[in-house]
Each structure stands twice: as structure tokens, then as C-alpha cells.
Amino acid sequence: MGDSLHDSGGRGHPARVQADVLPAPLRCVAVFCGSNFGSSPHYAEATRSLGRALGERGIGLVYGGTHMGLMGVLADAALEAGADVTGIINRRLHERGHLHARITRHEIVSDMRVRKARMGELADAFIALPGGLGTLEELFEAATLTQLGDHSGRAAKACGALNVGGFFDPMRALLDRAVAEGFMKSAHNDMIVMSPDPHQLLDALAGWQAPVVNKWITPSQGTGS
Ligand code: AMP
Numbered sequence: 744m745g746d747s748l749h750d751s752g753g754r755g756h757p758a759r760v761q762a763d764v765l766p767a768p769l770r771c772v773a774v775f776c777g778s779n780f781g782s783s784p785h786y787a788e789a790t791r792s793l794g795r796a797l798g799e800r801g802i803g804l805v806y807g808g809t810h811m812g813l814m815g816v817l818a819d820a821a822l823e824a825g826a827d828v829t830g831i832i833n834r835r836l837h838e839r840g841h842l843h844a845r846i847t848r849h850e851i852v853s854d855m856r857v858r859k860a861r862m863g864e865l866a867d868a869f870i871a872l873p874g875g876l877g878t879l880e881e882l883f884e885a886a887t888l889t890q891l892g893d894h895s896g897r898a899a900k901a902c903g904a905l906n907v908g909g910f911f912d913p914m915r916a917l918l919d920r921a922v923a924e925g926f927m928k929s930a931h932n933d934m935i936v937m938s939p940d941p942h943q944l945l946d947a948l949a950g951w952q953a954p955v956v957n958k959w960i961t962p963s964q965g966t967g968s
Contacts, residue, residue: 767897769949771803771829773866775881776813777874786813786873789907789941791820793872796941798824805865807858808832808850810843813872818843829865831858859884863894868901868948873910882935890931890958899953903936903944911937925966930954 780787790813797804804821807814808830821828822845830849832842837851852858859881863869871882885894885902892898904911918932934954938944960966 766950766952767867767900769800769802769867769945771805771827771866772797772945772948773805773862773869773885774817774872775806775869775874775878775885776817776872777878778807778809778812778814779875780812780816781873783908785908786910787816789905789939790816790872793817793870793905793941793944794820794822794826795824796945797821798826800945801826802945803827803829805829805831805862807836807862808843808846809836809841811841813874815843817872818846822846831861831865833858860895863888863900864896866900867897868951869903870944870948871902871904871911873905873907879914886931886935889934889953890927892953901936901948901951902934903938903948905941905944906937906939908939923966925960928954928956928958928960930956931958 774793776790794817798821804818804826806817809815809832810818818828828846830843830846831852832849833852833854842849850861852861863885869882869885871878882902882904885900888894889899889902894900906912915937918927921927922929922932931954936944936947936951938947
């Protein structure tokens with residue numbers, strides 16, 4: 744499946760390439776966000792508006808399953824707006840009592856890696872809200888799998904970030920640097936959708952098409968821009 748999105752000089756399967764670059768219906772979105780609240784009330788406000796937007800659009804939420812920090816705020820808002828909410832939580836956090844008590848359903852899995860894989864299976868697209876290491880790692884893993892065309896079910900899935908108060912601007916700057924230094928192509932930087940507005944972000948993810956470019960940069964291409 745890994746080559747199916749790439750302009751691999753005739754090695755791919757045209758029908759599959761076609762299907763996997765077209766926009767996918769957004770039935771379920773995986774959201775990654777801080778298990779802390781952040782220092783400003785704006786983070787919780789923006790999290791609530793994303794949860795509400797999911798409910799209003801009839802889009803299911805899959806997330807880490809906890810009541811902690813922004814994750815709990817998101818689940819509460821999505822449930823209140825009528826969204827179907829699935830939590831995938833690992834055994835250790837479940838035993839510590841971190842499971843949100845009111846979500847629609849949950850699954851308990853062995854560890855964080857299995858948990859990410861399961862969230863990825865269920866999701867049509869991924870959104871990161873502000874958060875720390877866990878959030879950033881999850882967004883980058885989802886984007887990496889899209890870049891390689893290696894998600895389960897559908898080779899490439901849309902990835903985005905709700906750019907609350909410019910929180911993700913330094914991430915974009917770092918990725919711009921990676922492009923300028925020849926470590927990634929600009930198409931793979933641009934494919935991570937960013938917007939401060941939940942509805943605009945969901946619209947962009949719903950209309951998203953995977954870039955049909957190979958991940959690797961040959962020496963003759965220089966930088967990836
Ligand atoms: P962080 O940004 O470091 O707070 O980590 C948040 C991300 O890591 C979330 O998107 C979760 O998927 C995962 N995570 C961290 N803490 C928890 C927790 N208590 N329960 C479930 N998932 C968690």
C-alpha cells in the first residue's frame with residue numbers, strides 16, 4: 744500500500760491512486776489534545792467549539808478516552824452537541840481512573856502504540872488541538888503515515904491543527920525550515936491544514952486531497968520547495 748499514492752513511475756495501481764487522493768467523507772475524526780488545560784481559558788473555549796462543531800455536523804469523535812484537561816472538555820462538548828464519542832484508552836491509564844465516565848463507548852488496549860493504531864483505524868481524518876508532547880507526537884505520526892501513504896483502510900488521511908491563538912505557528916516555522924533544508928517537500932508541509940476556526944478546519948479536511956508526490960528528494964532536486 745505504501746507506494747499507492749506516489750508518482751512512482753508506473754509502479755502504482757492507477758485505480759487505487761485515484762480513489763485514495765479523492766476527498767473522503769468525514770464520518771469520524773480523531774482529535775489529539777492536551778491532557779492539561781493550558782494556561783489560558785482560550786484553549787478550553789476553542790476546544791469546546793470544536794466539540795460542538797463535530798456534534799452539529801454529525802461527525803463522530805474518537806480520542807484518548809479520558810476526562811483529563813482539554814480531552815475531557817472536548818468529550819463533554821461533543822457529547823452535549825449529540826456527537827458519538829469513542830474513547831480508546833490504554834490499560835494503565837484506565838487502571839489509574841482516567842476514563843471519562845459518560846462517553847458513548849470505549850475500548851481498553853494494551854499500550855499507547857496500540858491505542859494510536861486503533862484510533863487511526865477508526866478515523867477518517869485527524870485534528871490536533873494545543874497540547875504537549877503526546878499531542879504533537881500523535882499529529883506528527885498521523886502526518887507521517889499520510890506522507891508515506893501508509894494509513895490503515897485508506898492510504899492517506901487528512902491531518903490538521905486548530906491554530907488557537909497562533910499556537911501552531913512555531914510548528915509551521917519548524918516544518919518550513921525542514922523544507923528549506925531539504926528534508927521534506929513543501930507539498931507535505933502544506934498538506935497539514937491549519938485554521939483557527941473549527942468549521943473552516945472541518946470544511947478544509949472534508950475537501951482535502953492527498954498530494955501525489957513522492958516523499959524522497961533526489962540530490963538533483965535540491966531543497967523540497
Ligand atoms: P499531552 O499533549 O502530552 O498532554 O498528551 C495528550 C495526548 O496524549 C492525547 O491526545 C492522548 O491521546 C494522550 N494522553 C495523554 N494523557 C492521557 C490520559 N490521561 N488519558 C488518555 N490519553 C492521554
